[in-house]
Amino acid sequence: MNRLPTLSKKCLALLPALLLVASACGGTTTGGGTTFKGTKKVGLSTSLTGSVASYGQAGLNGMQMAIDDVNNKGGVNGYKIELDQADDAAVASRGTDNAKRLILEDKVVALFGAVSSGVCLAESPIAKQNSIPFITFTCNDFNLTTTKFQPYIASVVPNTYMEGRAIAEYLGKQSKYQTYYVIAPDYSFGHTEADAFKARLKEINPSAKIIGEDYPPLGATAYAPYINKILAAKPDIVYSNIYSGDLVTFVTQAKPFDFFNKVSFSTLTSTDDLQTLGTSFPTNLLGYARAPFYAIDTPENKDFVQRYQARFLKFPSEWAIMGYDAYNLWANAANKAGDFAADKVMAKIVGQPFKSLRGTFTIRAIDHQADVPEWVGVTATNPLYPFPTFATATLVPGASLLMSEADVKKLQPTS
Amino acid sequence: MSASTLVLTVLAGLSAASVLFLVASGLSLVFGALRVINMAHGSLYMVAAFLTTAIVKFFSQPTIGFVLALVLAPAAVALIGALIEVLVLRRLYGREHLLQLLATYALVLVFAGGVRIVFGSQNLIVRPPEFLTGGVSLGTLTFPTYKFFLMFAALVVAAGLYVLLYRTTLGRNIRAAVADPELLNASGVNVARLFTTVFMIGAGLAALGGVLISPDQAVGLGMDTDVLVAAFAISVIGGLGSLMGSFVGALIVGLATSFGIMFPQTSRWSLAFIFVLMAVVLMIRPWGLFGRPETS
Numbered sequence: 004m005n006r007l008p009t010l011s012k013k014c015l016a017l018l019p020a021l022l023l024v025a026s027a028c029g030g031t032t033t034g035g036g037t038t039f040k041g042t043k044k045v046g047l048s049t050s051l052t053g054s055v056a057s058y059g060q061a062g063l064n065g066m067q068m069a070i071d072d073v074n075n076k077g078g079v080n081g082y083k084i085e086l087d088q089a090d091d092a093a094v095a096s097r098g099t100d101n102a103k104r105l106i107l108e109d110k111v112v113a114l115f116g117a118v119s120s121g122v123c124l125a126e127s128p129i130a131k132q133n134s135i136p137f138i139t140f141t142c143n144d145f146n147l148t149t150t151k152f153q154p155y156i157a158s159v160v161p162n163t164y165m166e167g168r169a170i171a172e173y174l175g176k177q178s179k180y181q182t183y184y185v186i187a188p189d190y191s192f193g194h195t196e197a198d199a200f201k202a203r204l205k206e207i208n209p210s211a212k213i214i215g216e217d218y219p220p221l222g223a224t225a226y227a228p229y230i231n232k233i234l235a236a237k238p239d240i241v242y243s244n245i246y247s248g249d250l251v252t253f254v255t256q257a258k259p260f261d262f263f264n265k266v267s268f269s270t271l272t273s274t275d276d277l278q279t280l281g282t283s284f285p286t287n288l289l290g291y292a293r294a295p296f297y298a299i300d301t302p303e304n305k306d307f308v309q310r311y312q313a314r315f316l317k318f319p320s321e322w323a324i325m326g327y328d329a330y331n332l333w334a335n336a337a338n339k340a341g342d343f344a345a346d347k348v349m350a351k352i353v354g355q356p357f358k359s360l361r362g363t364f365t366i367r368a369i370d371h372q373a374d375v376p377e378w379v380g381v382t383a384t385n386p387l388y389p390f391p392t393f394a395t396a397t398l399v400p401g402a403s404l405l406m407s408e409a410d411v412k413k414l415q416p417t418s
Numbered sequence: 419m420s421a422s423t424l425v426l427t428v429l430a431g432l433s434a435a436s437v438l439f440l441v442a443s444g445l446s447l448v449f450g451a452l453r454v455i456n457m458a459h460g461s462l463y464m465v466a467a468f469l470t471t472a473i474v475k476f477f478s479q480p481t482i483g484f485v486l487a488l489v490l491a492p493a494a495v496a497l498i499g500a501l502i503e504v505l506v507l508r509r510l511y512g513r514e515h516l517l518q519l520l521a522t523y524a525l526v527l528v529f530a531g532g533v534r535i536v537f538g539s540q541n542l543i544v545r546p547p548e549f550l551t552g553g554v555s556l557g558t559l560t561f562p563t564y565k566f567f568l569m570f571a572a573l574v575v576a577a578g579l580y581v582l583l584y585r586t587t588l589g590r591n592i593r594a595a596v597a598d599p600e601l602l603n604a605s606g607v608n609v610a611r612l613f614t615t616v617f618m619i620g621a622g623l624a625a626l627g628g629v630l631i632s633p634d635q636a637v638g639l640g641m642d643t644d645v646l647v648a649a650f651a652i653s654v655i656g657g658l659g660s661l662m663g664s665f666v667g668a669l670i671v672g673l674a675t676s677f678g679i680m681f682p683q684t685s686r687w688s689l690a691f692i693f694v695l696m697a698v699v700l701m702i703r704p705w706g707l708f709g710r711p712e713t714s
Binding site (some may be wrong): 052053054056057060074093189202216218220225229231232235247251255259261275276278279317 | 423429430433434531538541542543551552553560561563565608633634638639640645675676680689
């Protein structure tokens with residue numbers, strides 16, 4: 004006799020959980036005072052473990068903030084959007100597995116790109132096969148929008164061609180730098196960016212010489228032999244695009260050699276690495292950055308930085324800012340299209356201006372690459388932050404960095 | 419190559435070999451005695467490095483923090499090792515290697531996720547003790563003081579391991595387990611306890627490597643797999659189960675990498691050399707340079 008009421012109580016306790024499951028399966032949901040038609044998922048396969056995980060996590064944080072902001076304003080086409088995340092550990096095969104699962108099983112309506120260009124290059128064809136918008140905001144190998152171009156891609160990050168040119172123009176115009184040493188990670192990003200840098204440098208300063216090149220593997224931990232080699236070569240300046248944990252390791256191992264007092268050094272500087280190294284990050288370093296939070300003078304960015312700090316207790320890095328921009332690009336386009344179908348959404352992305360934290364830019368029709376800028380500058384102690392920043396951050400306009408349409412056409416697949 | 423470059427290349431190779439020796443010797447010891455390839459060995463190294471960041475941060479004086487980390491982190495990781503041996507590995511002895519690989523690979527994922535939850539994804543750094551910062555001048559050359567300390571630490575541990583293995587009863591039993599586990603079983607030694615102890619020592623060695631490397635590189639989520647690949651290559655080259663094998667294997671890998679990088683013609687291939695060497699050793703002497711062929 005006693006068992007029945009007990010069971011009923013258990014069933015009652017289960018009811019809220021069942022209701023939650025039902026709502027997740029497509030019922031009407033509410034949130035932030037809005038009534039939604041249901042929920043849809045967007046996918047993010049990125050590096051949440053492995054040597055570049057800090058960048059992946061920052062991108063995830065930025066996207067999550069954008070998703071929450073858009074949901075609070077009514078969502079996309081009346082639907083609440085949820086983020087479906089997967090870890091690729093910067094391994095291309097895991098990226099493709101994730102992309103397939105997110106698209107085919109979880110039915111995401113858009114896919115957002117990874118940290119590693121190698122992973123993005125592997126994922127892009129899967130997005131194409133399944134007609135899913137694929138928005139990249141960290142990986143930036145220019146092949147994504149040229150030799151491997153496909154109609155459902157859009158890039159809100161300056162690509163390797165643009166970034167390589169930006170730093171070549173910055174360094175190449177300084178006549179004191181005549182001999183260069185190149186050090187870059189041994190995969191698509193490192194090589195394509197170093198190639199773009201070298202090509203542009205040759206145009207700006209034909210007398211400049213590359214006196215040495217090294218391509219350590221991504222995730223290298225022993226830089227002492229490279230450091231010795233660079234010091235022995237005595238270049239005027241080192242051009243580097245090593246990043247994340249690799250850059251932290253390089254700086255940590257180079258400092259006891261008095262490296263940064265002996266050689267001028269130029270590298271990709273991310274807020275993540277600045278925060279990790281703090282005051283150990285070298286000053287007088289000639290850096291380049293894709294979206295340094297402290298240099299972007301828009302009210303939207305200032306508001307974002309404040310809210311990001313309050314939520315995640317750290318400064319937003321470039322990947323968080325561009326993750327926020329990437330989601331807003333897709334969400335605004337899907338809202339304008341009034342549909343989730345990839346062709347309709349892409350029609351509202353391609354050739355259209357989009358408002359971002361960094362300002363208003365356009366996704367170019369020919370390659371779906373945004374004309375977003377790069378920032379360059381010399382690092383110096385900044386009393387406002389517990390790490391050095393660019394003393395003067397100079398914005399290099401994206402329009403001046405884009406590959407010419409004729410060159411893009413030559414590289415893109417013909418069919 | 420100038421004389422100064424040669425000296426720096428040798429020193430860079432030896433310092434890289436130092437930490438690799440510690441990690442590889444633990445991996446090798448565990449395989450030798452337990453016949454288990456512990457894929458999570460690198461994870462234990464990573465856990466110790468992250469524990470070091472927390473311990474050093476807790477003490478405002480980096481020297482005190484670091485010295486305590488050298489004791490506390492290996493002790494904590496050895497205890498984690500005991501739990502792994504008792505709860506996971508003990509159920510898998512004598513089963514096919516694939517199951518052991520899968521189980522220890524599962525632990526790799528558990529540790530990667532666990533470290534991410536506890537410490538976050540941000541790369542971290544550890545400030546070395548004051549007296550180990552900067553460089554040592556060798557005439558016109560400068561070489562980091564901390565890297566000399568790594569070499570010294572590896573020699574001390576190597577000597578300690580030698581004494582443990584060749585001058586104590588525990589060491590005699592471990593060597594017996596490496597040579598002939600069945601005979602050991604019949605000799606009345608408490609094999610279950612011995613295996614737990616060996617696994618704890620192996621985990622402690624990985625952890626010691628993790629503590630020692632933490633002031634010399636980014637402490638981040640990728641360090642588990644990075645070190646495992648190198649430690650595995652060293653163990654195969656030197657011979658799984660052999661202390662001398664780990665020592666010589668680490669020297670070969672450290673120096674081959676360092677010299678490989680120095681020459682422009684070989685720089686791109688320096689990592690590949692190690693695996694080519696590993697493949698050659700496997701073909702000619704599958705039990706490694708200092709290992710013993712498995713008796714069936």
